Amino acid sequence: TKEIIRKELARWFVSLAIGVCTGLIACLIDYLIELTSSIKYGYVRNYVEKCVEDFCLYAPFLMWVAFNAFIVMFGAILVAYGEPMAAGSGIPQIKCYLNGIKIPHVVRIKTLICKVLGVVCAVAGGLAVGKEGPMIHSGAVVAAGVSQGRSTSFGIDFKIFEYFRTDTEKRDFVSGGAAAGVAAAFGAPVGGVLFSLEEGASFWNQALTWRIFFASMTSTFTLNVVQSYIKGNPWELSNPGLINFGEFEDSKYAGFEIPIFMVMGVIGGLLGALFNQINYMLTCYRLRYVKQRWNQVIEAMIVASLTATAGFVTIYFNNDCQPMKDKTQTNLVQFFCDDGQYSTTANIFFQTPESSVKDLFHNQPGSYEVKTLGFYTLVYFLLATWTYGLSVPSGLFIPCILIGAAWGRLTGIFFNYAFPEADWADPGKYALMGAAAMLGGVVRMTISLTVIIVEATGNISYGLPVMIILMIAKWVGDFFNEGIYDMHVHIQGVPILGWEPPVMSSNISAIEVMSHPVTVFRTKETVGRIVSILKADEHHGFPVVSNFDPHDGTISRETFGTFEGIIIREQLIILLKLKVFEENPDYQLILKNIKASDFRDTYPRFPPIQQINLTSQERDMTVDLTVFMNPAPFTISDRASLPRIFRLFRALGLRHVTVIDDKHQVIGMVTRKDLARYKIWRHHGQISMEEIQISHG
């Protein structure tokens, strides 16, 4: 009883720690970005102001390019040479991890370090990236680290939380960490919980969800306290999240605007599908031709230089001057404008993306010219498609929000122009709706994204329009291709399972799905055969059978002995390492001394089979697997249909299941890969099912 209560308390304590650490890391990232950006922009901005008069604009331009390329180079080197797993937003990887697929290095501390420093470089280097995806990934790594009470990379073991060293417990904490990351990034604790559920959970559990919520609340709170302290109003706790979309004063909408929003949803879906398609082609190209590390670094530097160039060109040719409202705004860039005016274009490019988002949402009507916004949308769209997939940590939320806000604001300006009397046509509101549409079209998330947007605006009255827009954008986008995260998951050939069994699969039976010749072990198996099979075979679980003769060489064999249980690769390796062989003189003693912790201590990095040294004498000994196997795993009948097998896997998070016939004979194994082969194609309104090839790697 006490053990259970202690474990329960430890779970809450770990959730608290996850929340606090994630909040602190978010603060750190934010602080570093603010610091480097303000240095860079301050320098470039002053230089520009000077050179506008002296006709030496090439100098600040080159300086800007050099700045960006240099900072981004640092980030790209960190990722390419340090830890390639730190590239991108990390959301696809977290998705796979929560789906039950082990991807190496995803939750290592080294990944965390590269991710944090890398994202600072990427954002400060002016790339079209955000810091939100990386922040979510960081939260997940923190959770994995804290919950295990040790770091295998550093060889530190605090000897605490040893009972959490299992896949299930770790995965639960990682989902808490991801939620805490969302909470810190957007100030959206509820959105974070829903994100974890939408992307990861297969089975809703009240206690678990409550702990996840606790972690994300703590993370928002920590961030809040630290930020309010930095800003000099300690305990003024009304400043959640790193991207606050700012408050919408007059948050009303009229019923007749809903059709407009729906059209915006369609546009968002179309643009999103285009975005994903271009990005897909680029990624495939990159996988084929940009393999070497230094190539990746150079590509990142090229994009960084191009981003700076694009910015400069836009500013140069779009001399969109607006009167300064307030002399105190020292950050505004005058550029070619008259005194007392500032260049809005320069302003968009000479500040962090977060500030641009706020400006697009909240600046007065008339702050931007039409051509500025149009040009900006186009340039940023192309840059963002190119950037996502570079060898730097890069979030997608901010670029999508910027693109969407730009064309959304354009829509608002259009309505202002068409109906000059209308007070409902607030460009800021339309910028928000455009941002939602673009996000929905690209990432295709549903309820969690709605709640994130609602929480980030701090306003629930926009809930319904945002939801309608996201729904339509997702429908339109799904007509053409998948969401960008799913796309990247599939490019990597990861056997992820969807939400529903493939349609039209109910006439496919286990016999067709299963992998056929099965590698099985006998209840009493020789050490030699175990070693050679583990070396030759990559599977994770093996059925243990009786009435089976491995040396009976008929290849067309239908069954593989009577099913007795299942044994896991890691268990076998530990048994070999501890030499739990029946012929050992001290066999009884070894058996008595074996503890659960023997299996737990090596988690999660089991020694590979190659590291186990055995004498040839030992290879002739036998292991009694019945003592260690799982004697009652889930099995399925050979007549079970694909949807039924799918549900079993999905609901229980299984990795493999044995197929037995009605004589209790093993006739096959079904793994995630076998199921993931059957994929639904639902493009252009057509639904069909296809077997696809999953890379066996």
Add this chain to the structure above:
Amino acid sequence: TKEIIRKELARWFVSLAIGVCTGLIACLIDYLIELTSSIKYGYVRNYVEKCVEDFCLYAPFLMWVAFNAFIVMFGAILVAYGEPMAAGSGIPQIKCYLNGIKIPHVVRIKTLICKVLGVVCAVAGGLAVGKEGPMIHSGAVVAAGVSQGRSTSFGIDFKIFEYFRTDTEKRDFVSGGAAAGVAAAFGAPVGGVLFSLEEGASFWNQALTWRIFFASMTSTFTLNVVQSYIKGNPWELSNPGLINFGEFEDSKYAGFEIPIFMVMGVIGGLLGALFNQINYMLTCYRLRYVKQRWNQVIEAMIVASLTATAGFVTIYFNNDCQPMKDKTQTNLVQFFCDDGQYSTTANIFFQTPESSVKDLFHNQPGSYEVKTLGFYTLVYFLLATWTYGLSVPSGLFIPCILIGAAWGRLTGIFFNYAFPEADWADPGKYALMGAAAMLGGVVRMTISLTVIIVEATGNISYGLPVMIILMIAKWVGDFFNEGIYDMHVHIQGVPILGWEPPVMSSNISAIEVMSHPVTVFRTKETVGRIVSILKADEHHGFPVVSNFDPHDGTISRETFGTFEGIIIREQLIILLKLKVFEENPDYQLILKNIKASDFRDTYPRFPPIQQINLTSQERDMTVDLTVFMNPAPFTISDRASLPRIFRLFRALGLRHVTVIDDKHQVIGMVTRKDLARYKIWRHHGQISMEEIQISHG
């Protein structure tokens, strides 16, 4: 392919319809309550004002009592004689339904009618009840009705949505309806989704959740449109939900208030546990002694009279006068107060509970005297414990909020008194926190309740304190007893499964859990045996076996033949009804003509076996069950542990599973009842497991 798309579109359409209908019903309930209440209170209030001067107060008092008792009598008759299932909040019943347990009459149209009219009577009759729980139940019934495209009660069949006539589909829609109910009641669409998930879902599905969210958004929107239309500002859509807690102007809190909130959480937990304990004892008493219908009606009338009396006595002895701020507030009651003043006590009792909630949250500091609030807390606490469980529809949210807001406001007044300088000690804020604590202590919901409160206040900055309070209230309460909904579920002896397998149950194997002598059918079974078994046995699913002789009378038999598949009671009845007997001359023709719709059309009310008439000649015929049985259901090994079986049931929503040994012989069946016997006791910090007796009814 087309079939699939049509089905998908139909699902969305049904969700839309559910949202709209639920929203409309919520409007109807609200309108009727407002109407009856304003008539009643207007009448009584005027009379009181007159009688205060004429010393005839007994007259309005008696009139008030008579009014209440009469209105409540009407509601109680509706429930007791009309549909007993309409009593209470309906949340426990919905919980069971979503958990996969069939409770008769829960989602009938008759229940809906009794519920809607009943709750109007209960609230208008002045009982200490709210309309929220019943609204959630109404949403669920609407969903069940709309999704089936017919009403069996009225014998109407629109012949649409026939493909939704299965348990799974219907349950999915019902969860959407419950969410729509929450959304309409509290203006909390996200909270509604989370409510459905927390109370019902066992398996998170992205598409389903998105549809549920759509239904709840639609419901909020519909309510919003209708309400804004009634109030004369059509399309002014910023008025969601029936209970709006009103906006908190200055929604800040300081870090040092968090410990105070934590103590309030403890108080809420203690009071909640006390509330549940008293209500539990009353319910048990009622089950034993108040069985007859007219007794139930009389009890409801007694409580109604007592409520009126308590109100009157409170008003009479608490002459808490406050100056009127505004001459236009015609609703205020002067009572014994001087001119230009009004009696706050009278005011609490002479308006609908919703208005009282708003007053307690938002009235100026100093609007209430300490003794008024103290007396009110005590009286309302006792009345509410007595009321929940009466034979009227009754929601628990509003009473809990009122009690909590009253003592929470007291806390705020205390801090105002102790620290006269403090501007943080806003009584309204403390009233909100007290309401959260009380709700948490009584209903013990977690994330959904947090989000509901946050959405109802329209303010996310109180999220963290509300969450902390709910967490602590739940912990403290769980130390003593269960949440009130779980308590009522268990009183009814429903075999509901928790979230987690019972602790310390991993050494219990399937052999111990399963029901032992199993009723099985042979692959070719005689009609006579089927009929007699269906009449004698209440089970829902029966294993079909080969190698079994039913006339072999050894009782100590261990196995029941080789497992071939499973057949459901309803299928057998349809087979008998259609006379699918092998000896029938037109057997092949019948077989060819049998369609899925034959099984679907009778859903959900299958004819009882007693209605099937068969000649004695037909009784000697045989049915070939292999054609209709499910040949590959989930099975478990006799060595499987209880937690493993539990997870299978919970994750896949199973109702029964066959236990087979390693020779593929049927040796037992596990049903929900078998699992629900193992219950965790976690009282007073002790955790232990116990087998309990589940009523077999």
